[in-house]
Amino acid sequence: xxxxxxxxxxxxxxxxxxxxxxxxxxxxxxxxxxxxxxxxxxxxxxxxxxxxxxxxxxxxxxxxxxxxxxxxxxxxxxxxxxxxxxxxxxxxxxxxxxxxxxxxxxxxxxxxxxxxxxxxxxxxxxxxxxxxxxxxxxxxxxxxxxxxxxxxxxxxxxxxxxxxxxxxxxxxxxxxxxxxxxxxxxxxxxxxxxxxxxxxxxxxxxxxxxxxxxxxxxxxxxxxxxxxxxxxxxxxxxxxxxxxxxxxxxxxxxxxxxxxxxxxxxxxxxxxxxxxxxxxxxxxxxxxxxxxxxxxxxxxxxxxxxxxxxxxxxxxxxxxxxxxxxxxxxxxxxxxxxxxxxxxxxxxxxxxxxxxxxxxxxxxxxxxxxxxxxxxxxxxxxxxxxxxxxxxxxxxxxxxxxxxxxxxxxxxxxxxxxxxxxxxxxxxxxxxxxxxxxxxxxxxxxxxxxxxxxxxxxxxxxxxxxxxxxxxxxxxxxxxxxxxxxxxxxxxxxxxxxxxxxxxxxxxxxx
Ligand SMILES: Cc1cc2nc3c(=O)[nH]c(=O)nc-3n(C[C@H](O)[C@H](O)[C@H](O)COP(=O)(O)O)c2cc1C
Numbered sequence: 001x002x003x004x005x006x007x008x009x010x011x012x013x014x015x016x017x018x019x020x021x022x023x024x025x026x027x028x029x030x031x032x033x034x035x036x037x038x039x040x041x042x043x044x045x046x047x048x049x050x051x052x053x054x055x056x057x058x059x060x061x062x063x064x065x066x067x068x069x070x071x072x073x074x075x076x077x078x079x080x081x082x083x084x085x086x087x088x089x090x091x092x093x094x095x096x097x098x099x100x101x102x103x104x105x106x107x108x109x110x111x112x113x114x115x116x117x118x119x120x121x122x123x124x125x126x127x128x129x130x131x132x133x134x135x136x137x138x139x140x141x142x143x144x145x146x147x148x149x150x151x152x153x154x155x156x157x158x159x160x161x162x163x164x165x166x167x168x169x170x171x172x173x174x175x176x177x178x179x180x181x182x183x184x185x186x187x188x189x190x191x192x193x194x195x196x197x198x199x200x201x202x203x204x205x206x207x208x209x210x211x212x213x214x215x216x217x218x219x220x221x222x223x224x225x226x227x228x229x230x231x232x233x234x235x236x237x238x239x240x241x242x243x244x245x246x247x248x249x250x251x252x253x254x255x256x257x258x259x260x261x262x263x264x265x266x267x268x269x270x271x272x273x274x275x276x277x278x279x280x281x282x283x284x285x286x287x288x289x290x291x292x293x294x295x296x297x298x299x300x301x302x303x304x305x306x307x308x309x310x311x312x313x314x315x316x317x318x319x320x321x322x323x324x325x326x327x328x329x330x331x332x333x334x335x336x337x338x339x340x341x342x343x344x345x346x347x348x349x350x351x352x353x354x355x356x357x358x359x360x361x362x363x364x365x366x367x368x369x370x371x372x373x374x375x376x377x378x379x380x381x382x383x384x385x386x387x388x389x390x391x392x393x394x395x396x397x398x399x400x401x402x403x404x405x406x407x408x409x410x411x412x413x414x415x416x417x418x419x420x421x422x423x424x425x426x427x428x429x430x431x432x433x434x435x436x437x438x439x440x441x442x443x444x445x446x447x448x449x450x451x452x453x454x455x456x457x458x459x460x461x462x463x464x465x466x467x468x469x470x471x472x473x474x475x476x477x478x479x480x481x482x483x484x485x486x487x488x489x490x491x492x493x494x495x496x497x498x499x500x501x502x503x504x505x506x507x508x509x510x511x
């Protein structure tokens with residue numbers, strides 16, 4: 001390892017600008033957050049679907065030249081040239097022409113249930129993650145993180161390696177429990193291979209996804225080992241992932257995916273019925289942190305998220321009790337992770353046209369309801385079905401997006417990107433299937449269950465469409481936290497064209 005981890009560094013990051021997939025927190029947003037924050041803010045790029053996003057940006061002509069510039073710094077120049085030759089279109093593709101997608105993954109299987117991806121796809125994934133982090137870090141010395149969803153397993157390891165090649169400072173991982181991930185980071189920093197467990201089929205048989213950087217680079221460079229921050233729905237995540245350097249404890253009202261509710265019930269409006277058992281129990285969290293400290297030899301830090309844009313002080317004051325010798329101290333959160341307020345900044349990756357349409361809904365106070373004396377923002381619906389990951393997904397109800405029933409019904413099902421697809425055994429081969437694909441194929445050919453297909457959308461295609469990089473026939477779908485108050489406050493003061501400076505200023509001094 002080139003440098004030892006200095007975990008005190010984590011205490012400086014009082015704001016984490018959340019990783020928002022796919023491409024909402026792109027290099028532009030993360031770089032700006034990090035520069036404005038000047039050491040206090042961890043700007044985070046989303047690591048979701050970067051290979052697809054990069055090849056589409058190249059086919060749009062890479063107008064700023066930044067993607068080609070970053071590729072010119074990629075350690076493997078032969079791969080960089082191959083990518084540009086294959087995908088770059090001078091002046092951009094004609095609008096009526098389809099995008100040429102990144103290859104759909106196939107799996108090589110050797111003995112002992114170990115799976116690998118095709119080498120060309122590995123290279124593309126590494127390069128795309130390198131590009132995003134390189135551009136976010138370029139021209140300043142402030143920290144940059146990358147966020148992955150652990151549910152998206154097949155590109156996971158080469159993605160992390162690509163981000164490390166560009167010197168990423170932190171990896172933040174949500175939607176799953178990446179056990180022993182710190183060992184993966186340690187290994188990659190000295191060019192060792194890594195495997196992660198991957199469940200296959202309905203019986204969830206254990207297979208392993210493997211990536212060996214030595215298959216790609218003859219001489220693997222020594223790399224800095226980034227921090228590992230686990231994003232967890234409540235205290236139990238800290239037990240399931242004991243070796244993280246820290247945690248983001250995320251309430252279910254945040255944007256994006258949430259952990260399923262423990263009751264398994266729906267409210268009368270059809271949203272998951274969360275209860276006290278789903279919440280972060282600070283007393284239990286405190287005991288888990290003590291135990292982890294004994295096992296790891298270091299104290300883990302934490303941040304709060306989910307409607308915390310105006311609660312930095314509260315998060316820092318409200319803490320876990322820690323006994324040091326005879327002294328009892330309260331360890332508050334280092335700070336907060338904020339998503340939605342950054343999503344609507346002018347620097348975010350959302351297409352300007354969709355941003356405008358989304359803000360029309362966010363600012364429409366006639367959609368609010370008062371329930372038990374509190375405002376409930378009905379423009380946001382926590383959809384328990386739309387994500388094929390099986391996790392509830394917070395959706396902003398914007399006309400002419402997939403959140404509208406008629407738009408959803410008119411869409412032709414397909415699975416051509418496969419990030420959220422699951423692995424299953426097809427004879428003796430491992431293949432991908434997605435409950436959002438054509439029902440007959442999923443059920444009859446791939447032996448999926450009919451009940452899993454009901455009201456599933458295609459987040460892969462919709463989220464990429466949100467960026468203005470969509471395939472023909474695909475419609476956007478916007479995710480957003482359930483609390484609109486901070487966004488409205490900032491817009492009322494600074495107007496709709498607010499940016500990262502105003503968002504950070506608000507988090508530091510809410511009004
Ligand atoms: C547009 C959007 C996309 C998101 N995508 C991801 C993601 O890809 N991975 C993840 O771990 N969390 C994701 N989140 C959750 C955020 O990382 C963050 O924890 C959450 O938004 C915090 O709550 P807030 O939106 O109320 O500030 C997303 C949030 C938003 C608003």
